[in-house]
Amino acid sequence: MLDTTTWPGDVDNYVDWLVWLVGELLTDPKHFFRSFTVKELGRLMTARPDALPVRAHEMGIYKRYFDLIATGRKTTDIRVNDSSRRKIKKGSLIRFRCQGDDVLTRVTRYPSFREMFDHESVASVNPLATRDEQLANIRQTYPPEREALGVVAIGIELVDPPRQA
Template identity: 80%
Template sequence: MTARRINLPARTHDMGIYKRYFDLIATGRKTTEIRVDDSSRKKIKPGSLIRFRCQGDEVLTRVTRIARYKSFDEMFDHETVASVNPLATREDQLANIRQIYPPEREALGVVAIGIELVDPSRPA
């Protein structure tokens, strides 16, 4: 008996996101999503799908890469600021992130998730 390969669909992760970042993802301008590296982020792998949701809208993305860092400062030493938010400086982004994540959450580590839009006319 010969084994055959079965292509299973990639797992889809759901993430809520603020409107200003959702719009950047939906237009393809934001190509790196950053989060603290908690247990749910450890399940995300290249090829995984992420559905970002905001105020009843959603956009589907595919993970292109994962990079882990000790802090947001270290992350911005390696990730381009414009890929995270093309409308803000590094300092502005750090201030915004730290309003979302307190120091004890940042202490979990940081994950930079490379994303690309999934064409809705093509199968995921």
């Protein structure tokens, strides 16, 4: 049994360490075929890093939009309300990834485009395009059957500067 009294922080921190441990265990294919000894687990547990990445939803994004988010110029992202987006709540963290870079953001949800544009300018979605150009781009990305699922507008608050892999 693992000694939880030496773990820093709360339950979320403990879960993060366990997720890290499982990742470490799965990096060596031989471990699929045998059990770990207490000594091996102890070695792994003492080798854990001091800090783990912040737990966040992960999304890919086109480079041109990633750069706008990373510089703080794009403060709203629009996504189809598919099953993975329904899990994202106000205040959740999203890590946008593009070509080995990532940036951590916090979510503000809007129930509709109308309400989003009551709080956010059209330029917040893409400061380099007009409203008509943005709608044309969105329709190229999301075909009608995906758009029929509904739309989520995500307000972006930059939490961490972008990092390169």
